[in-house]
Amino acid sequence: MTTVSSGAAASGSGALRDTPPIDADSLLARLRGLLPSLPDSEQAVGRLVIEQPSEIARASISELARRAGTSATTVTRFCRDVGLTGYHELRLLLAVAVDRQQSAGRHVPIGAETDIAPEDNFPAITQKMAHAAQRAIQDTVDTFDLEALSAAVDALNRAHRVYLYGVGSSDVVVADLDHKLSHLGLTCLAYSDVHRAVASAAHLSAQDVVIAVSHSGRTVEVLDPVRVAKQRGATTLAITNYPRSPLAEMSDIVLASAGRESIFFRTGATVSRIAQLYVADCLFAALAQRRGDQTWEAFDRAHDAVSSRHSAGRTNNRVRGSRT
Structure with missing residues (x-):
């Protein structure tokens, strides 16, 4: 199987999947895509990382485990299951990702909530929708294979x-x-x-x-x-x-x-x-x-076919007009 976010591998049933290196730009997008395939305990870790990247970048492995209601071993297993070498690499990439986002001066910080809430006014709705669309494309670019x-x-x-x-x-x-x-x-x-x-x-x-x-x-x-x-x-x-x-x-x-x-x-x-x-x-x-x-x-054939139809339509209109 060959995947955009999981790299190239041999085709066919049961093929091994090669995971390309994760960088700071693709980290959170990759985690969102992989989250549903992880065990419940690892999903709890992943959700915290996605929702609170700046805080987790500064947290120890035991602190993250406590917040997720799991163990440090599970956190380590989570890191490896998503393609990282360990918790140290996770913290490093999160720190870089947050720093880049802040340096870019974007209005909505990385990991910020973009769901529309009942109390949101029109400016908030339009800003959140625009940010969500921009992030969807950028995240796809960042993980494109x-x-x-x-x-x-x-x-x-x-x-x-x-x-x-x-x-x-x-x-x-x-x-x-x-x-x-x-x-x-x-x-x-x-x-x-x-x-x-x-x-x-x-x-x-x-x-x-x-x-x-x-x-x-x-x-x-x-x-x-x-x-x-x-x-x-x-x-x-x-x-x-x-x-x-x-x-x-x-x-x-x-x-x-x-x-x-x-x-x-x-x-x-x-x-x-x-x-x-x-x-x-x-x-x-x-x-x-x-x-x-x-x-x-192919474009020329399609263009000629459509153009001839338009020309025929104009001719028919002139004929109909001359009879009235």
């Missing part, structure tokens, strides 16, 4: 057909990708109905590529057709926020977004789409570049 993007571009460039699966709000991303990839001349089919999706997957082959979009990576309506596609030998590509989710585990390539779903008023439902659309745009642009002259030829 270019090897995974390259693998996705290679797969799509040689694909016979591209099937896209996504339901609910993820269907917006699927529709956007369907439009973009079709514009490049690829044969694409998009499905949001699980029965049609599963039925379509049964006709795939090793020459085809599936793109599945799910923020949680746990949506059954997306997992089912991907499972069938894998059985048929198709290359599977996931766009998800969680690189250890069931969808990521069964996919050959994973492009991980970093939009944080928030609790209050579901502001994250929009923010997570922004991060996924950013990933989709990167995939489209990279593929368009890779295809070279094929891209311009």
